[in-house]
Amino acid sequence: AAGVIQSPRHLIKEKRETATLKCYPIPRHDTVYWYQQGPGQDPQFLISFYEKMQSDKGSIPDRFSAQQFSDYHSELNMSSLELGDSALYFCAPLGRHNQPQHFGDGTRLSIL
Amino acid sequence: GENVEQHPSTLSVQEGDSAVIKCTYSDSASNYFPWYKQELGKGPQLIIDIRSNVGEKKDQRIAVTLNKTAKHFSLHITETQPEDSAVYFCAASKGGSYIPTFGRGTSLIVHP
Numbered sequence: 205a206a207g208v209i210q211s212p213r214h215l216i217k218e219k220r221e222t223a224t225l226k227c228y229p230i231p232r233h234d235t236v237y238w239y240q241q242g243p244g245q246d247p248q249f250l251i252s253f254y255e256k257m258q259s260d261k262g263s264i265p266d267r268f269s270a271q272q273f274s275d276y277h278s279e280l281n282m283s284s285l286e287l288g289d290s291a292l293y294f295c296a297p298l299g300r301h302n303q304p305q306h307f308g309d310g311t312r313l314s315i316l
Numbered sequence: 317g318e319n320v321e322q323h324p325s326t327l328s329v330q331e332g333d334s335a336v337i338k339c340t341y342s343d344s345a346s347n348y349f350p351w352y353k354q355e356l357g358k359g360p361q362l363i364i365d366i367r368s369n370v371g372e373k374k375d376q377r378i379a380v381t382l383n384k385t386a387k388h389f390s391l392h393i394t395e396t397q398p399e400d401s402a403v404y405f406c407a408a409s410k411g412g413s414y415i416p417t418f419g420r421g422t423s424l425i426v427h428p
Contacts, residue, residue: 208359245420246418246420246421247360247405252415259413262415294359299362300365301348301365303348303411306359307352307361309359310358
């Protein structure tokens with residue numbers, strides 16, 4: 205069945221550290237979206253990729269960057285972590301009507 | 317840009333009752349309106365969607381209605397069950413490669 209694997213599921217970091225979040229759409233997909241969801245908030249679009257190239261950019265801080273690799277897995281790299289970066293981070297491949305359909309279960313990032 | 321308002325933020329019903337969640341959008345160019353269900357510890361999953369050339373769509377106990385003139389759309393769940401308890405998000409998009417804008421979410425609680 206189609207789905208998304210995200211790793212790690214939970215990540216605890218301290219301020220100013222770096223973090224790398226990974227996303228594996230199953231089956232592979234040429235388009236992936238990354239979202240950030242703060243506590244009790246709606247998902248906020250960060251960035252998307254199509255065929256390994258950045259296709260759209262949302263409210264992603266300059267401290268964050270992302271990549272889509274040749275095997276179509278994607279990574280979100282976060283540096284100089286701040287307390288406000290504590291959130292759930294989801295990725296989703298393209299689905300119906302060229303829109304995100306099913307999100308992975310996310311990575312819960314906690315900054316101490 | 318698009319602005320999506322969602323009400324109520326919390327909805328508590330008894331098992332077997334109906335539940336209605338309402339959303340309004342601001343961009344008249346939006347033409348795709350998905351609804352997502354997010355269970356605790358999971359990512360949002362698409363449950364139903366509607367395009368602007370359709371006024372109503374039904375899938376078993378779930379239905380969505382769209383009033384393009386008034387720029388509002390609603391999710392209707394009939395015969396609610398405890399497993400319907402989750403956070404529901406509406407979203408609006410211009411379709412294609414446009415990123416959907418999410419509402420703030422409705423926490424639905426179905427009491428057995």
